[in-house]
Amino acid sequence: SVLTRHHTMKIAILGSGYVGIVTGIGFAELGHEIVFIDVDERKVEMLNSSKPPIYERGLEELMKKNRGKYRATTDYREALESSELTFICVGTPSKGDGSIDLKYAESASKEIGKALKNNDNFHVVVVKSTVVPGTTEDKIKPIIEKESGKKAFEDFGLAMNPEFLREGNAVYDFFNPDRIVIGVKDERTKSVLEELYKPFDCPKLITEIKTAEMIKYASNAFLATKISFANEIGNICKKLRIDVYKVFEGVGLDHRINPSFFRAGIGFGGSCFPKDVRALIRKSEELGENPKILKAVMEVNERQPLKMIELLKKHIPNLRGKKIGVLGLAFKPDTDDVRESRAIPIVKALLEEGAEIIAYDPKAIENFRKFFPQVEYANSAEDVITKSDAVLIVTEWKEFEELDYSGKIVIDGRRVEKAMKEAKIYKGVCW
Ligand code: NAD
Numbered sequence: 001s002v003l004t005r006h007h008t009m010k011i012a013i014l015g016s017g018y019v020g021i022v023t024g025i026g027f028a029e030l031g032h033e034i035v036f037i038d039v040d041e042r043k044v045e046m047l048n049s050s051k052p053p054i055y056e057r058g059l060e061e062l063m064k065k066n067r068g069k070y071r072a073t074t075d076y077r078e079a080l081e082s083s084e085l086t087f088i089c090v091g092t093p094s095k096g097d098g099s100i101d102l103k104y105a106e107s108a109s110k111e112i113g114k115a116l117k118n119n120d121n122f123h124v125v126v127v128k129s130t131v132v133p134g135t136t137e138d139k140i141k142p143i144i145e146k147e148s149g150k151k152a153f154e155d156f157g158l159a160m161n162p163e164f165l166r167e168g169n170a171v172y173d174f175f176n177p178d179r180i181v182i183g184v185k186d187e188r189t190k191s192v193l194e195e196l197y198k199p200f201d202c203p204k205l206i207t208e209i210k211t212a213e214m215i216k217y218a219s220n221a222f223l224a225t226k227i228s229f230a231n232e233i234g235n236i237c238k239k240l241r242i243d244v245y246k247v248f249e250g251v252g253l254d255h256r257i258n259p260s261f262f263r264a265g266i267g268f269g270g271s272c273f274p275k276d277v278r279a280l281i282r283k284s285e286e287l288g289e290n291p292k293i294l295k296a297v298m299e300v301n302e303r304q305p306l307k308m309i310e311l312l313k314k315h316i317p318n319l320r321g322k323k324i325g326v327l328g329l330a331f332k333p334d335t336d337d338v339r340e341s342r343a344i345p346i347v348k349a350l351l352e353e354g355a356e357i358i359a360y361d362p363k364a365i366e367n368f369r370k371f372f373p374q375v376e377y378a379n380s381a382e383d384v385i386t387k388s389d390a391v392l393i394v395t396e397w398k399e400f401e402e403l404d405y406s407g408k409i410v411i412d413g414r415r416v417e418k419a420m421k422e423a424k425i426y427k428g429v430c431w
Pocket of ligand 1: 015016018019020038039090092104108128129130131163166167272
Protein backbone atom coordinates (compact mmCIF):
# COMPACT_ATOMS: atom_id res chain seq x y z
CA SER A 1 0.00 0.00 0.00
CA VAL A 2 1.00 3.58 -0.49
CA LEU A 3 1.92 6.07 2.22
CA THR A 4 1.89 9.82 1.71
CA ARG A 5 3.94 11.38 -1.04
CA HIS A 6 7.06 13.44 -0.70
CA HIS A 7 8.10 15.93 -3.36
CA THR A 8 6.44 16.56 -6.70
CA MET A 9 8.24 15.31 -9.80
CA LYS A 10 7.62 16.11 -13.42
CA ILE A 11 7.31 12.81 -15.21
CA ALA A 12 7.00 12.02 -18.92
CA ILE A 13 5.31 8.77 -19.89
CA LEU A 14 6.38 7.62 -23.30
CA GLY A 15 3.88 5.14 -24.73
CA SER A 16 0.37 5.53 -23.38
CA GLY A 17 -0.98 1.98 -23.44
CA TYR A 18 -2.05 -0.26 -20.57
CA VAL A 19 1.20 0.18 -18.67
CA GLY A 20 1.86 3.84 -19.50
CA ILE A 21 -1.59 5.15 -18.65
CA VAL A 22 -1.90 3.27 -15.37
CA THR A 23 1.61 4.29 -14.32
CA GLY A 24 1.03 7.93 -15.26
CA ILE A 25 -2.37 8.25 -13.64
CA GLY A 26 -1.09 6.41 -10.57
CA PHE A 27 1.77 8.86 -10.14
CA ALA A 28 -0.61 11.77 -10.77
CA GLU A 29 -2.74 10.49 -7.89
CA LEU A 30 0.42 10.51 -5.74
CA GLY A 31 0.84 14.20 -6.53
CA HIS A 32 3.25 14.21 -9.45
CA GLU A 33 2.88 16.16 -12.69
CA ILE A 34 2.50 13.91 -15.71
CA VAL A 35 2.86 14.39 -19.44
CA PHE A 36 1.88 11.46 -21.66
CA ILE A 37 3.52 11.07 -25.04
CA ASP A 38 2.15 8.82 -27.74
CA VAL A 39 2.33 8.55 -31.50
CA ASP A 40 -1.37 7.64 -31.54
CA GLU A 41 -3.31 10.91 -31.75
CA ARG A 42 -6.56 9.24 -30.79
CA LYS A 43 -5.06 8.26 -27.43
CA VAL A 44 -3.59 11.72 -26.91
CA GLU A 45 -6.95 13.35 -27.55
CA MET A 46 -8.80 10.96 -25.28
CA LEU A 47 -6.30 11.49 -22.45
CA ASN A 48 -6.63 15.24 -22.82
CA SER A 49 -10.36 14.97 -22.40
CA SER A 50 -9.98 12.62 -19.38
CA LYS A 51 -11.38 9.61 -21.22
CA PRO A 52 -9.55 6.31 -20.77
CA PRO A 53 -8.36 4.93 -24.14
CA ILE A 54 -8.35 1.43 -22.59
CA TYR A 55 -10.70 -0.30 -20.19
CA GLU A 56 -9.28 -0.83 -16.72
CA ARG A 57 -11.35 -0.97 -13.55
CA GLY A 58 -11.21 2.28 -11.54
CA LEU A 59 -9.19 4.10 -14.17
CA GLU A 60 -11.88 6.46 -15.40
CA GLU A 61 -12.68 7.67 -11.88
CA LEU A 62 -8.99 8.21 -11.11
CA MET A 63 -8.55 10.15 -14.37
CA LYS A 64 -11.47 12.41 -13.56
CA LYS A 65 -10.22 12.94 -10.01
CA ASN A 66 -6.73 13.93 -11.16
CA ARG A 67 -7.73 16.02 -14.15
CA GLY A 68 -5.32 18.93 -14.28
CA LYS A 69 -2.37 16.88 -13.02
CA TYR A 70 -1.72 15.32 -16.40
CA ARG A 71 -1.82 16.18 -20.08
CA ALA A 72 -0.91 14.37 -23.29
CA THR A 73 1.00 15.32 -26.42
CA THR A 74 2.70 13.92 -29.52
CA ASP A 75 5.55 16.41 -29.11
CA TYR A 76 8.55 14.68 -27.50
CA ARG A 77 10.81 17.65 -27.27
CA GLU A 78 8.43 19.91 -25.46
CA ALA A 79 7.32 17.11 -23.15
CA LEU A 80 10.84 16.02 -22.23
CA GLU A 81 12.09 19.54 -21.73
CA SER A 82 9.45 20.11 -19.11
CA SER A 83 10.14 16.89 -17.18
CA GLU A 84 12.84 15.34 -14.99
CA LEU A 85 12.15 11.70 -15.59
CA THR A 86 10.86 9.65 -18.53
CA PHE A 87 9.33 6.20 -18.33
CA ILE A 88 9.59 4.24 -21.58
CA CYS A 89 6.37 2.22 -21.75
CA VAL A 90 6.11 1.43 -25.47
CA GLY A 91 5.10 -2.02 -26.67
CA THR A 92 7.73 -4.72 -27.27
CA PRO A 93 5.78 -7.24 -29.38
CA SER A 94 6.98 -10.61 -30.73
CA LYS A 95 8.59 -10.90 -34.12
CA GLY A 96 7.90 -13.92 -36.33
CA ASP A 97 10.79 -15.86 -34.78
CA GLY A 98 9.65 -15.13 -31.21
CA SER A 99 12.31 -12.55 -30.45
CA ILE A 100 11.14 -9.13 -29.29
CA ASP A 101 10.63 -6.37 -31.77
CA LEU A 102 12.46 -3.31 -30.48
CA LYS A 103 11.36 -0.94 -33.22
CA TYR A 104 9.11 1.14 -30.93
CA ALA A 105 11.69 1.22 -28.13
CA GLU A 106 14.39 2.22 -30.61
CA SER A 107 12.42 5.01 -32.21
CA ALA A 108 11.41 6.24 -28.76
CA SER A 109 15.08 6.21 -27.67
CA LYS A 110 16.02 8.19 -30.74
CA GLU A 111 13.44 10.85 -29.93
CA ILE A 112 14.57 10.94 -26.30
CA GLY A 113 18.17 11.41 -27.44
CA LYS A 114 17.20 14.30 -29.71
CA ALA A 115 15.17 15.93 -26.98
CA LEU A 116 18.02 15.60 -24.46
CA LYS A 117 20.54 17.19 -26.78
CA ASN A 118 19.87 20.74 -25.67
CA ASN A 119 18.63 19.89 -22.22
CA ASP A 120 21.15 20.66 -19.52
CA ASN A 121 19.22 19.13 -16.65
CA PHE A 122 20.05 15.65 -15.40
CA HIS A 123 17.18 13.72 -16.98
CA VAL A 124 16.47 10.17 -15.82
CA VAL A 125 15.32 7.66 -18.45
CA VAL A 126 13.63 4.57 -17.05
CA VAL A 127 12.83 1.55 -19.20
CA LYS A 128 9.56 0.04 -18.01
CA SER A 129 8.78 -1.91 -21.17
CA THR A 130 9.68 -5.60 -20.92
CA VAL A 131 13.01 -6.07 -22.70
CA VAL A 132 15.37 -9.07 -22.81
CA PRO A 133 18.46 -8.91 -20.60
CA GLY A 134 21.07 -6.61 -22.08
CA THR A 135 18.66 -4.42 -24.08
CA THR A 136 18.80 -1.30 -21.92
CA GLU A 137 22.58 -1.11 -21.87
CA ASP A 138 23.40 -2.59 -25.29
CA LYS A 139 20.58 -1.17 -27.44
CA ILE A 140 18.82 1.74 -25.76
CA LYS A 141 21.83 3.42 -24.15
CA PRO A 142 23.91 3.75 -27.37
CA ILE A 143 20.95 5.24 -29.27
CA ILE A 144 20.28 7.91 -26.65
CA GLU A 145 24.01 8.65 -26.33
CA LYS A 146 24.46 8.98 -30.09
CA GLU A 147 21.45 11.23 -30.62
CA SER A 148 22.09 13.43 -27.58
CA GLY A 149 25.87 13.52 -27.66
CA LYS A 150 25.73 12.85 -23.91
CA LYS A 151 27.01 10.10 -21.67
CA ALA A 152 24.72 7.74 -19.80
CA PHE A 153 25.11 7.56 -16.01
CA GLU A 154 26.92 10.93 -16.07
CA ASP A 155 24.97 13.43 -18.19
CA PHE A 156 21.68 11.60 -17.98
CA GLY A 157 20.38 8.77 -15.82
CA LEU A 158 19.35 5.36 -17.12
CA ALA A 159 17.53 2.59 -15.27
CA MET A 160 15.32 -0.44 -15.84
CA ASN A 161 12.20 -0.80 -13.71
CA PRO A 162 10.08 -3.76 -14.82
CA GLU A 163 6.30 -3.59 -14.51
CA PHE A 164 4.35 -6.37 -12.80
CA LEU A 165 0.78 -5.06 -12.97
CA ARG A 166 -1.99 -7.45 -14.00
CA GLU A 167 -4.39 -6.20 -16.65
CA GLY A 168 -7.84 -6.08 -15.12
CA ASN A 169 -6.36 -5.24 -11.69
CA ALA A 170 -3.84 -2.71 -12.91
CA VAL A 171 -4.95 0.30 -10.86
CA TYR A 172 -5.05 -1.75 -7.66
CA ASP A 173 -1.68 -3.29 -8.51
CA PHE A 174 -0.09 0.11 -9.08
CA PHE A 175 -0.85 1.13 -5.50
CA ASN A 176 -0.30 -2.31 -3.98
CA PRO A 177 2.68 -3.94 -5.67
CA ASP A 178 4.20 -7.14 -4.21
CA ARG A 179 7.63 -5.66 -4.89
CA ILE A 180 9.42 -2.97 -6.83
CA VAL A 181 12.52 -3.91 -8.80
CA ILE A 182 14.95 -1.19 -9.78
CA GLY A 183 17.91 -1.96 -12.01
CA VAL A 184 20.42 0.89 -11.75
CA LYS A 185 24.07 1.69 -12.13
CA ASP A 186 24.70 5.29 -11.03
CA GLU A 187 23.98 6.67 -7.58
CA ARG A 188 22.15 9.75 -8.78
CA THR A 189 19.56 7.75 -10.72
CA LYS A 190 19.24 5.36 -7.80
CA SER A 191 18.38 8.15 -5.41
CA VAL A 192 15.85 9.71 -7.82
CA LEU A 193 14.03 6.38 -8.10
CA GLU A 194 14.26 5.65 -4.38
CA GLU A 195 12.64 9.03 -3.77
CA LEU A 196 9.92 8.38 -6.37
CA TYR A 197 9.06 4.99 -4.87
CA LYS A 198 9.37 6.09 -1.25
CA PRO A 199 5.58 6.16 -0.69
CA PHE A 200 5.28 2.46 -1.56
CA ASP A 201 5.37 0.17 1.42
CA CYS A 202 6.66 -3.06 -0.16
CA PRO A 203 9.99 -4.81 -0.63
CA LYS A 204 12.24 -2.91 -3.02
CA LEU A 205 15.01 -4.73 -4.76
CA ILE A 206 17.90 -2.77 -6.20
CA THR A 207 19.82 -4.76 -8.81
CA GLU A 208 22.04 -4.47 -11.84
CA ILE A 209 20.17 -3.30 -14.92
CA LYS A 210 20.27 -6.66 -16.73
CA THR A 211 19.21 -8.48 -13.57
CA ALA A 212 16.08 -6.33 -13.38
CA GLU A 213 15.36 -7.19 -17.02
CA MET A 214 15.73 -10.89 -16.25
CA ILE A 215 13.55 -10.77 -13.13
CA LYS A 216 10.61 -9.77 -15.30
CA TYR A 217 11.14 -12.68 -17.72
CA ALA A 218 11.77 -15.24 -15.00
CA SER A 219 8.60 -14.10 -13.17
CA ASN A 220 6.37 -14.36 -16.22
CA ALA A 221 7.94 -17.63 -17.33
CA PHE A 222 7.33 -19.11 -13.88
CA LEU A 223 3.68 -17.99 -13.82
CA ALA A 224 3.16 -19.40 -17.31
CA THR A 225 4.80 -22.64 -16.15
CA LYS A 226 2.38 -22.83 -13.23
CA ILE A 227 -0.54 -22.70 -15.65
CA SER A 228 0.85 -25.24 -18.11
CA PHE A 229 1.79 -27.49 -15.20
CA ALA A 230 -1.74 -27.26 -13.81
CA ASN A 231 -3.09 -28.07 -17.27
CA GLU A 232 -0.84 -31.07 -17.67
CA ILE A 233 -1.82 -32.45 -14.27
CA GLY A 234 -5.45 -31.59 -15.14
CA ASN A 235 -5.33 -33.57 -18.38
CA ILE A 236 -4.06 -36.60 -16.46
CA CYS A 237 -6.64 -36.09 -13.70
CA LYS A 238 -9.47 -35.93 -16.21
CA LYS A 239 -8.59 -39.40 -17.52
CA LEU A 240 -8.49 -40.67 -13.93
CA ARG A 241 -11.73 -38.87 -12.97
CA ILE A 242 -9.94 -36.87 -10.30
CA ASP A 243 -10.85 -33.22 -9.70
CA VAL A 244 -7.68 -31.24 -10.44
CA TYR A 245 -9.00 -28.23 -8.52
CA LYS A 246 -9.15 -30.33 -5.34
CA VAL A 247 -5.68 -31.62 -6.14
CA PHE A 248 -4.17 -28.13 -6.32
CA GLU A 249 -6.03 -27.07 -3.22
CA GLY A 250 -4.07 -29.80 -1.48
CA VAL A 251 -0.84 -29.03 -3.28
CA GLY A 252 -1.07 -25.33 -2.47
CA LEU A 253 -1.20 -25.99 1.26
CA ASP A 254 2.51 -26.78 1.18
CA HIS A 255 4.17 -23.57 2.33
CA ARG A 256 6.90 -23.93 -0.29
CA ILE A 257 4.20 -23.79 -2.98
CA ASN A 258 2.02 -20.69 -3.26
CA PRO A 259 -1.56 -21.84 -3.96
CA SER A 260 -2.48 -19.06 -6.40
CA PHE A 261 -2.36 -19.29 -10.17
CA PHE A 262 -2.72 -23.08 -10.60
CA ARG A 263 -5.57 -22.30 -12.95
CA ALA A 264 -6.21 -25.43 -14.96
CA GLY A 265 -8.26 -24.64 -18.07
CA ILE A 266 -7.52 -23.65 -21.66
CA GLY A 267 -4.25 -21.89 -20.95
CA PHE A 268 -2.84 -18.40 -20.92
CA GLY A 269 -3.10 -15.61 -23.48
CA GLY A 270 -2.61 -11.90 -23.28
CA SER A 271 0.06 -9.53 -24.43
CA CYS A 272 2.69 -10.74 -21.96
CA PHE A 273 3.01 -14.43 -21.08
CA PRO A 274 3.17 -15.90 -24.62
CA LYS A 275 5.35 -13.07 -25.91
CA ASP A 276 7.72 -13.09 -22.95
CA VAL A 277 8.16 -16.87 -22.82
CA ARG A 278 8.86 -16.92 -26.56
CA ALA A 279 11.36 -14.08 -26.27
CA LEU A 280 13.17 -15.89 -23.45
CA ILE A 281 13.27 -19.07 -25.55
CA ARG A 282 14.78 -17.16 -28.48
CA LYS A 283 17.28 -15.39 -26.27
CA SER A 284 18.45 -18.62 -24.67
CA GLU A 285 18.76 -20.32 -28.07
CA GLU A 286 20.88 -17.43 -29.26
CA LEU A 287 23.12 -18.17 -26.30
CA GLY A 288 23.38 -21.84 -27.27
CA GLU A 289 20.97 -23.09 -24.60
CA ASN A 290 18.03 -25.41 -25.22
CA PRO A 291 15.28 -24.24 -22.82
CA LYS A 292 13.23 -27.45 -22.63
CA ILE A 293 10.87 -26.42 -19.86
CA LEU A 294 9.99 -23.12 -21.53
CA LYS A 295 9.30 -24.88 -24.83
CA ALA A 296 7.04 -27.42 -23.12
CA VAL A 297 5.16 -24.60 -21.39
CA MET A 298 4.30 -23.14 -24.79
CA GLU A 299 3.46 -26.53 -26.33
CA VAL A 300 1.00 -27.45 -23.60
CA ASN A 301 -0.53 -23.99 -23.92
CA GLU A 302 -1.08 -24.28 -27.65
CA ARG A 303 -2.70 -27.71 -27.40
CA GLN A 304 -5.04 -26.89 -24.54
CA PRO A 305 -7.72 -24.69 -26.23
CA LEU A 306 -8.19 -27.23 -29.02
CA LYS A 307 -9.32 -29.76 -26.42
CA MET A 308 -12.56 -27.79 -26.29
CA ILE A 309 -13.24 -28.56 -29.93
CA GLU A 310 -12.46 -32.28 -29.38
CA LEU A 311 -14.91 -32.38 -26.47
CA LEU A 312 -17.56 -30.53 -28.45
CA LYS A 313 -17.27 -32.96 -31.35
CA LYS A 314 -17.94 -35.88 -29.03
CA HIS A 315 -21.45 -34.46 -28.70
CA ILE A 316 -21.87 -32.79 -32.10
CA PRO A 317 -19.60 -34.79 -34.46
CA ASN A 318 -20.36 -32.64 -37.51
CA LEU A 319 -20.21 -28.94 -36.72
CA ARG A 320 -21.08 -27.78 -40.24
CA GLY A 321 -24.01 -25.37 -40.06
CA LYS A 322 -24.35 -25.80 -36.29
CA LYS A 323 -24.62 -22.67 -34.20
CA ILE A 324 -21.92 -22.59 -31.54
CA GLY A 325 -22.02 -20.01 -28.78
CA VAL A 326 -18.76 -18.52 -27.56
CA LEU A 327 -18.87 -16.84 -24.14
CA GLY A 328 -15.88 -14.59 -23.61
CA LEU A 329 -13.39 -13.18 -26.11
CA ALA A 330 -11.01 -11.22 -23.89
CA PHE A 331 -7.87 -13.09 -22.85
CA LYS A 332 -9.08 -12.87 -19.27
CA PRO A 333 -11.98 -11.25 -17.39
CA ASP A 334 -12.14 -7.52 -16.62
CA THR A 335 -10.22 -6.41 -19.69
CA ASP A 336 -11.03 -5.49 -23.29
CA ASP A 337 -7.66 -6.88 -24.43
CA VAL A 338 -7.85 -9.76 -26.94
CA ARG A 339 -4.12 -10.10 -27.69
CA GLU A 340 -3.31 -13.85 -27.89
CA SER A 341 -6.69 -14.63 -26.36
CA ARG A 342 -7.50 -18.35 -26.32
CA ALA A 343 -10.70 -17.33 -28.09
CA ILE A 344 -8.65 -16.79 -31.25
CA PRO A 345 -7.55 -20.42 -31.88
CA ILE A 346 -10.98 -21.63 -30.73
CA VAL A 347 -12.94 -19.40 -33.10
CA LYS A 348 -10.50 -20.25 -35.91
CA ALA A 349 -10.99 -23.98 -35.36
CA LEU A 350 -14.78 -23.62 -35.22
CA LEU A 351 -14.80 -21.68 -38.50
CA GLU A 352 -12.60 -24.34 -40.12
CA GLU A 353 -15.13 -26.97 -39.05
CA GLY A 354 -17.87 -24.97 -40.80
CA ALA A 355 -19.67 -23.97 -37.60
CA GLU A 356 -21.66 -20.77 -37.33
CA ILE A 357 -20.57 -18.73 -34.34
CA ILE A 358 -22.49 -16.44 -32.06
CA ALA A 359 -20.17 -14.75 -29.58
CA TYR A 360 -20.42 -12.38 -26.65
CA ASP A 361 -18.04 -10.54 -24.36
CA PRO A 362 -18.89 -7.70 -21.98
CA LYS A 363 -15.92 -5.54 -23.06
CA ALA A 364 -13.92 -7.10 -25.88
CA ILE A 365 -16.32 -7.41 -28.84
CA GLU A 366 -15.02 -4.34 -30.66
CA ASN A 367 -11.40 -5.46 -30.37
CA PHE A 368 -12.25 -9.03 -31.45
CA ARG A 369 -14.41 -7.94 -34.39
CA LYS A 370 -11.32 -6.45 -36.07
CA PHE A 371 -9.87 -9.96 -36.42
CA PHE A 372 -13.13 -11.86 -37.02
CA PRO A 373 -15.67 -9.66 -38.82
CA GLN A 374 -17.47 -12.80 -40.10
CA VAL A 375 -18.59 -13.83 -36.60
CA GLU A 376 -22.05 -12.89 -35.33
CA TYR A 377 -21.80 -10.85 -32.12
CA ALA A 378 -24.69 -11.04 -29.68
CA ASN A 379 -26.01 -8.18 -27.56
CA SER A 380 -25.99 -10.26 -24.43
CA ALA A 381 -24.74 -13.51 -22.96
CA GLU A 382 -28.36 -14.69 -22.67
CA ASP A 383 -28.68 -14.31 -26.42
CA VAL A 384 -25.74 -16.64 -26.96
CA ILE A 385 -27.37 -19.24 -24.73
CA THR A 386 -30.79 -19.12 -26.37
CA LYS A 387 -29.57 -19.02 -29.96
CA SER A 388 -26.88 -21.71 -29.90
CA ASP A 389 -26.76 -25.52 -30.21
CA ALA A 390 -23.87 -25.67 -27.74
CA VAL A 391 -21.95 -23.14 -25.66
CA LEU A 392 -18.21 -22.83 -25.12
CA ILE A 393 -17.08 -20.84 -22.07
CA VAL A 394 -13.75 -19.25 -23.01
CA THR A 395 -13.31 -16.39 -20.49
CA GLU A 396 -14.49 -16.52 -16.86
CA TRP A 397 -16.35 -13.21 -16.70
CA LYS A 398 -18.23 -12.97 -13.42
CA GLU A 399 -21.56 -12.41 -15.14
CA PHE A 400 -21.30 -15.86 -16.74
CA GLU A 401 -21.86 -17.25 -13.24
CA GLU A 402 -25.38 -15.84 -13.35
CA LEU A 403 -26.65 -17.33 -16.62
CA ASP A 404 -29.25 -20.05 -16.98
CA TYR A 405 -27.46 -23.02 -18.53
CA SER A 406 -30.24 -25.55 -18.03
CA GLY A 407 -30.91 -27.74 -21.03
CA LYS A 408 -27.66 -26.74 -22.78
CA ILE A 409 -24.58 -28.54 -23.95
CA VAL A 410 -21.72 -26.63 -22.29
CA ILE A 411 -18.00 -27.11 -22.88
CA ASP A 412 -16.25 -25.14 -20.18
CA GLY A 413 -12.69 -23.94 -20.50
CA ARG A 414 -12.72 -21.92 -17.27
CA ARG A 415 -14.71 -23.78 -14.65
CA VAL A 416 -17.91 -21.79 -14.19
CA GLU A 417 -19.66 -23.44 -11.25
CA LYS A 418 -23.17 -22.49 -12.33
CA ALA A 419 -22.72 -24.20 -15.69
CA MET A 420 -21.25 -27.26 -13.93
CA LYS A 421 -24.39 -27.59 -11.85
CA GLU A 422 -27.04 -26.81 -14.44
CA ALA A 423 -26.04 -27.79 -17.95
CA LYS A 424 -27.74 -30.82 -19.54
CA ILE A 425 -24.39 -32.00 -20.85
CA TYR A 426 -21.36 -30.44 -19.16
CA LYS A 427 -17.73 -31.06 -20.05
CA GLY A 428 -14.83 -29.31 -18.33
CA VAL A 429 -11.73 -29.12 -20.44
CA CYS A 430 -9.50 -30.79 -17.83
CA TRP A 431 -11.77 -31.65 -14.93
P1 NAD B 1 0.34 -1.05 -25.46
O1 NAD B 1 0.47 -1.59 -26.83
O2 NAD B 1 -0.97 -1.02 -24.79
O3 NAD B 1 0.91 0.44 -25.43
C1 NAD B 1 2.06 0.86 -26.07
C2 NAD B 1 1.85 2.30 -26.52
O4 NAD B 1 3.08 2.82 -27.05
C3 NAD B 1 0.83 2.49 -27.61
O5 NAD B 1 -0.14 3.43 -27.19
C4 NAD B 1 1.64 3.00 -28.81
O6 NAD B 1 0.89 3.87 -29.64
C5 NAD B 1 2.78 3.70 -28.11
N1 NAD B 1 3.98 3.91 -28.92
C6 NAD B 1 4.56 3.08 -29.81
N2 NAD B 1 5.66 3.62 -30.32
C7 NAD B 1 5.80 4.83 -29.74
C8 NAD B 1 6.77 5.86 -29.86
N3 NAD B 1 7.84 5.74 -30.65
N4 NAD B 1 6.58 6.97 -29.11
C9 NAD B 1 5.52 7.10 -28.29
N5 NAD B 1 4.59 6.15 -28.14
C10 NAD B 1 4.72 5.03 -28.86
O7 NAD B 1 1.42 -1.86 -24.58
P2 NAD B 1 1.34 -2.26 -23.04
O8 NAD B 1 0.45 -3.42 -22.85
O9 NAD B 1 1.13 -1.04 -22.23
O10 NAD B 1 2.83 -2.78 -22.80
C11 NAD B 1 3.94 -1.91 -22.83
C12 NAD B 1 5.16 -2.66 -22.32
O11 NAD B 1 4.97 -3.07 -20.97
C13 NAD B 1 5.49 -3.93 -23.08
O12 NAD B 1 6.88 -4.10 -23.13
C14 NAD B 1 4.88 -5.01 -22.22
O13 NAD B 1 5.52 -6.25 -22.37
C15 NAD B 1 5.10 -4.46 -20.83
N6 NAD B 1 4.14 -4.93 -19.83
C16 NAD B 1 2.82 -5.01 -20.11
C17 NAD B 1 1.93 -5.43 -19.13
C18 NAD B 1 0.45 -5.55 -19.42
O14 NAD B 1 -0.25 -6.16 -18.64
N7 NAD B 1 -0.05 -5.00 -20.51
C19 NAD B 1 2.39 -5.77 -17.86
C20 NAD B 1 3.75 -5.66 -17.60
C21 NAD B 1 4.62 -5.25 -18.59
